[in-house]
Amino acid sequence: MTESGSKLRIFKILKIIISSLLITVLLLFTIAAIRTLSLDVNAGLQLAHWEKTNNKSLVIDHHQREELLANFKEAIRIPTVSFSNTEINTTALLEFDRFLRKAFPTVFSSSLVHHELVGNYSHLFWVKGSQPELVPYMLLAHIDVVPASESDGWEAPPFSAKEIDGFIYGRGTIDDKNSLMGILQALEYLLLKGYAPRRGFYIGLGHDEEINGLNGAMNIVRVLKQRGVQLLFVMDEGLTISDGIIPGLEGPAALIGLSEKGQATVKLSVSVAPGHSSMPPRETSIGILATAVKRLEDNPMPRLFGYGPEGDTFEHLAHKFSFPLKFIMSNLWLFSPLLSRILERKPVSNAFVRTTTAVTFFNAGVKINVIPSLAEAYVNLRIHSAQSVEEVLDIIKDTVGDQRVKVELVYGFDPLPISGADEKAFGFQIIKKTVLDLFPTVTVAPAICVGNTDSRHFIDLTKNIYRFSPAWFKPGDLERFHGINERISTKNYEEMIVFYFNLIQNCDIRKLPEPHSSVHEL
Ligand SMILES: CCCCCCCC/C=C\CCCCCCCC(=O)N[C@@H](Cc1ccc(O)cc1)C(=O)O
Numbered sequence: 001m002t003e004s005g006s007k008l009r010i011f012k013i014l015k016i017i018i019s020s021l022l023i024t025v026l027l028l029f030t031i032a033a034i035r036t037l038s039l040d041v042n043a044g045l046q047l048a049h050w051e052k053t054n055n056k057s058l059v060i061d062h063h064q065r066e067e068l069l070a071n072f073k074e075a076i077r078i079p080t081v082s083f084s085n086t087e088i089n090t091t092a093l094l095e096f097d098r099f100l101r102k103a104f105p106t107v108f109s110s111s112l113v114h115h116e117l118v119g120n121y122s123h124l125f126w127v128k129g130s131q132p133e134l135v136p137y138m139l140l141a142h143i144d145v146v147p148a149s150e151s152d153g154w155e156a157p158p159f160s161a162k163e164i165d166g167f168i169y170g171r172g173t174i175d176d177k178n179s180l181m182g183i184l185q186a187l188e189y190l191l192l193k194g195y196a197p198r199r200g201f202y203i204g205l206g207h208d209e210e211i212n213g214l215n216g217a218m219n220i221v222r223v224l225k226q227r228g229v230q231l232l233f234v235m236d237e238g239l240t241i242s243d244g245i246i247p248g249l250e251g252p253a254a255l256i257g258l259s260e261k262g263q264a265t266v267k268l269s270v271s272v273a274p275g276h277s278s279m280p281p282r283e284t285s286i287g288i289l290a291t292a293v294k295r296l297e298d299n300p301m302p303r304l305f306g307y308g309p310e311g312d313t314f315e316h317l318a319h320k321f322s323f324p325l326k327f328i329m330s331n332l333w334l335f336s337p338l339l340s341r342i343l344e345r346k347p348v349s350n351a352f353v354r355t356t357t358a359v360t361f362f363n364a365g366v367k368i369n370v371i372p373s374l375a376e377a378y379v380n381l382r383i384h385s386a387q388s389v390e391e392v393l394d395i396i397k398d399t400v401g402d403q404r405v406k407v408e409l410v411y412g413f414d415p416l417p418i419s420g421a422d423e424k425a426f427g428f429q430i431i432k433k434t435v436l437d438l439f440p441t442v443t444v445a446p447a448i449c450v451g452n453t454d455s456r457h458f459i460d461l462t463k464n465i466y467r468f469s470p471a472w473f474k475p476g477d478l479e480r481f482h483g484i485n486e487r488i489s490t491k492n493y494e495e496m497i498v499f500y501f502n503l504i505q506n507c508d509i510r511k512l513p514e515p516h517s518s519v520h521e522l
C-alpha cells in the first residue's frame with residue numbers, strides 16, 4: 001500500500017472511532033435526560049387509599065402548651081449526664097424516674113400500660129393493643145446526655161432550659177429528651193382522650209446510650225428476647241428534617257435512617273527504649289506515631305459512594321436540585337464517581353462517601369527532658385455500609401506501613417443491616433406518611449445514619465429499624481449536637497408531640513394500602 005493510501009485508511013478508522021464515540025455520548029446523555037425527566041421515586045403510597053382509623057387530632061390549647069413546656073423544661077434541668085464508660089449520674093437518673101411518674105400520671109396509671117424498670121434506670125413500657133394478632137412495634141429514645149459546661153460558650157446555662165426568642169436551650173433539647181418527652185407527652189394526651197391502640201407497642205428509654213447502651217438498651221433487648229417478642233419495626237433517634245443544610249437542595253428534607261455506619265476504635269502505639277533528651281535518636285516514639293497518624297489523614301479510605309444506601313438518598317432528592325445537580329443525581333449509574341468527588345469536599349457529606357477516619361486521642365511524654373518510651377493514639381473510624389471492620393483494619397495496617405507501629409482493634413462492629421424502604425415496608429411508609437401529613441412541603445428520603453444509636457442492639461428483634469425524629473435542623477444546628485447552645489424551638493417541640501400522637505394512631509392500620517394487585521398481610 002502507498003503512503004497516501006495508508007494515511008487515508010487511518011483517517012477512515014479515526015473517523016469511525018470518533019463518530020462511534022459521539023453517538024455513544026449522545027445516547028448516554030439522551031438516556032440520562034429521559035431518566036432525569038421521568039425519575040419519580042417519591043410517588044410511593046401517598047395517593048393510595050389508606051385504611052380509615054378515625055384518628056383523633058391534637059389541637060394544643062394555652063393551658064396544655066404551658067404544661068407541656070413546663071414538663072419539657074423540667075426534663076432538661078435534670079442533669080442525666082453519662083460522663084464516661086464508668087461514670088454516670090445515678091442521682092439524676094433516679095430523679096428523672098420520679099419526674100416521669102409525676103409528669104405523665106395517666107401513662108403510669110393506665111390499665112393499658114405496663115411499665116417496668118430495666119437495668120435499674122432504663123424504662124420499658126408496653127402499651128397493650130386491642131388486636132393481639134397485630135405485630136407490635138417499638139419507639140426508642142434515651143435519657144442520658146453528654147456532658148456540657150457553660151464555660152464552653154453557652155448563651156444560657158446548659159441545664160437551665162432557659163427560653164430565649166422562642167428556643168429552649170439546654171443539653172438534651174435535641175439529643176434526645178425532645179424525642180423521649182415528645183413520645184410520652186403524646187401517649188399521655190392519647191390516653192386522656194380515651195384512645196386505646198389496636199396495635200400494641202413498646203417504648204424503650206435507655207439510660208446509657210451515650211456510652212454504648214450496654215446496660216440500658218442491651219438489657220431491654222434481653223428482657224424482650226426472654227419474652228419471645230418480635231417487632232414489626234423500631235424507630236429511634238438519628239436523622240432529622242434538614243432545612244438549608246444540604247447545599248443546593250431546594251426545600252426541607254426528612255431523611256430516614258435505614259442503617260447505621262459501623263464503627264472501629266483502633267489503638268496505634270509505638271514503644272522504644274527511653275533516653276536522655278540531650279542525645280535523641282533520629283526518630284522518637286512520638287515522631288514515628290505522628291508520621292503514622294499523618295499517613296492515615298493524608299490517605300482517606302476509598303470512595304464507596306453508591307455501594308450503600310446513600311445513592312438512594314440522592315435519587316430521592318434529585319428532583320429538588322437544580323441543573324446540573326438534578327441531572328447528575330438522577331443518573332448515578334453514570335455520575336457516581338463525579339458526585340463522590342463533589343460530596344467529599346465537606347465533612348457532613350464526606351461521611352456519606354466513605355469510611356471516615358478521626359484521630360481522637362494522642363498521648364505521649366512524661367517529662368521535658370525524657371525521650372518517651374511509649375506513644376499511643378486512638379483512631380475512631382465510622383465504617384461505610386460496603387466495608388467491614390476487618391477490611392478497614394487491613395487498610396490501616398497497609399497505610400501505616402511501619403512495623404514499629406502496633407495496630408490493635410479496641411472495639412468495633414460492622415455496619416448495620418439495611419431496613420426496607422419500599423412500598424411494603426410498614427415502618428418506613430408510616431413514618432413517611434406521618435411526616436408528609438404534618439409537613440407537606442418536606443421531601444422524604446431514605447438515608448444512612450452516620451452516628452450510632454441504641455437501636456443497633458435490636459437487630460435480633462426486627463429487620464426494620466428506622467432512625468428518625470422530626471426535629472428541624474437549620475444551618476448551624478448540626479454543630480449544636482453534642483456541642484454548645486443545643487436548643488429546640490417551642491414550636492418544633494410541639495410539632496414533635498403532634499408527630500408521635502399521629503404516628504401511634506397511624507400504626508393502627510392492619511396493612512398498608514395496595515400498590516399492586518397482591519394483598520400484603522402483616
Ligand atoms: C448530604 C448531606 C446530608 C446531611 C444531613 C445530615 C443530617 C444529620 C443529622 C443528625 C446527625 C446524625 C446524628 C446521629 C445520631 C448519633 C447519636 C450519637 O452520637 N451516638 C454516639 C453513640 C456512641 C458510639 C460510641 C461510643 O463510644 C459512645 C457512644 C456516636 O458516637 O455515634
Ligand SMILES: [Zn+2]
Pocket residue numbers: 142175176209237
Ligand atoms: Zn442521642
Ligand SMILES: [Zn+2]
Pocket residue numbers: 146175210482
Ligand atoms: Zn448523643
